[in-house]
Amino acid sequence: MSLQKISDRKKLELKLPQMPWFVQQFIDYKLPDLSPSTLLEYVRDYESFFGWLRAEGLSQADTNAGVTLLELETLHMDSVTSYRLYLTTRTEDTNSKITVSRKLSALRSLFHYLSQIAEDENFYPLLKRNVMAKVEIKRIHKPKDTAAKLKGKILEEDELLEFVGYILEGYGRDVEGNKQAHYAFMLNRERDACIASLILNSGLRVSEIVNLNVDDLDLGNKLLYVYRKGQNDETFKTPVYFREQAKDELQQYLSLRHSRYNTPKKEKALFVAKPNGSPESKRMTKRAIQVMIIKYAKRFGKPYLTVHKLRHSFATDYYLQNDIYKTKEQLGHASTETTEVYAHLTDKTMSEAIERRLES
Known part of the structure; x- marks a missing residue:
């Protein structure tokens, strides 16, 4: 394993306990297919999103680990639009279009897993409604433009x-x-x-x-x-x-x-x-x-x-x-x-x- 992967896996292991249980389950599911570096970026993106949810009063959790599936399930499309605006207009650490696209893609992957792949004990999807499925992510990198x-x-x-x-x-x-x-x-x-x-x-x-x-x-x-x-x-x-x-x-x-x-x-x-x-x-x-x-x-x-x-x-x-x-x-x-x-x-x-x- 490369030095970077070893370092990122250690960071990932430190951050995962601070995530909701269903995020930990998602990361375990993705671990065989994605590198620790990619999964670490996913977790950082989820940290940002959950922190924003709590700051906006869209989650009652005291910590990111306390964010619930019901809170994600009942998100309105307006809230997702507001989060995208937050990423592009905040005064500190403003994100480029590429970064915003990546952060939204990470959320789409999580919501897709929860609504289409993961199941509860009764074989029902963990997430009954997937608001992120409505989010269109435009391709940023075009070879000709690059x-x-x-x-x-x-x-x-x-x-x-x-x-x-x-x-x-x-x-x-x-x-x-x-x-x-x-x-x-x-x-x-x-x-x-x-x-x-x-x-x-x-x-x-x-x-x-x-x-x-x-x-x-x-x-x-x-x-x-x-x-x-x-x-x-x-x-x-x-x-x-x-x-x-x-x-x-x-x-x-x-x-x-x-x-x-x-x-x-x-x-x-x-x-x-x-x-x-x-x-x-x-x-x-x-x-x-x-x-x-x-x-x-x-x-x-x-x-x-x-x-x-x-x-x-x-x-x-x-x-x-x-x-x-x-x-x-x-x-x-x-x-x-x-x-x-x-x-x-x-x-x-x-x-x-x-x-x-x-x-x-």
């Missing part, structure tokens, strides 16, 4: 190689006058270039990079074994190929991983960092990698570039040479619908290819 937002904000063609080269050499020249920044650069440049190169040559997510262990790497076959997002089989790691271009950076980094970072033998993490004042290194965090990429991106002249946009950069480049199904598998997408983004991103390239064919 592609439009990404255009001009990812690396294209030769830029993929240029960015890795910049991390290895160019950044050092740019910060030569800053002793502290230059020292940190010299210490970490091989590791940082290796991380960027690996994402740009495999399309791994940052969470997958963080969870990589040394034993997950098969250099000879250009393979990595990773826990993929949404995969609940905790005994299985998915084999993911990386391009030859990443091999040199991996070999260079591995040759100094122990000596430069004083990495203890017990540390299994592939990518490590040595905190200030610490005698030994430990696994790099997701946040550290995100900050690191942004630092280089700004100096490179791509201020919008992030770790996730490195993944988009790889995917766009990969899609140009492969079909949508291979791209889906390489990226670990649940469906080709998500992968359609890259079809839209490459529209210009495809249209240019058609024109060249016509001219010839």
Whole structure:
């Protein structure tokens, strides 16, 4: 199990006793199919909803755990509309349309389970009336719109190689006058270039990079074994190929991983960092990698570039040479619908290819 899943499962176990019994039953029902991370988000969404019900006087419970099925069963559609308005208009922590859609979807899942699947001792549904069935949740993510937002904000063609080269050499020249920044650069440049190169040559997510262990790497076959997002089989790691271009950076980094970072033998993490004042290194965090990429991106002249946009950069480049199904598998997408983004991103390239064919 990945480090994130282990952490989220512990958080889930702590939060569940604060939920009504029927929510605990729903989470148990979903546990074999959904990751602890997804279920933790569900519970957080229910915390928000039950807290709002109590604040509005729609539940007489003193705590969230005391909210009853009858109180959910007798909710009016006006109340659901009011909750949606609350999510979108509250002054603090205003939610985006995507977040609101996700929170309502979580509620729909719970209400569907209670009204269509769960039964009482007399074989009747736990919830006799499902107000959430009336709620229409519009699709927010459209591949074409997502592609439009990404255009001009990812690396294209030769830029993929240029960015890795910049991390290895160019950044050092740019910060030569800053002793502290230059020292940190010299210490970490091989590791940082290796991380960027690996994402740009495999399309791994940052969470997958963080969870990589040394034993997950098969250099000879250009393979990595990773826990993929949404995969609940905790005994299985998915084999993911990386391009030859990443091999040199991996070999260079591995040759100094122990000596430069004083990495203890017990540390299994592939990518490590040595905190200030610490005698030994430990696994790099997701946040550290995100900050690191942004630092280089700004100096490179791509201020919008992030770790996730490195993944988009790889995917766009990969899609140009492969079909949508291979791209889906390489990226670990649940469906080709998500992968359609890259079809839209490459529209210009495809249209240019058609024109060249016509001219010839």
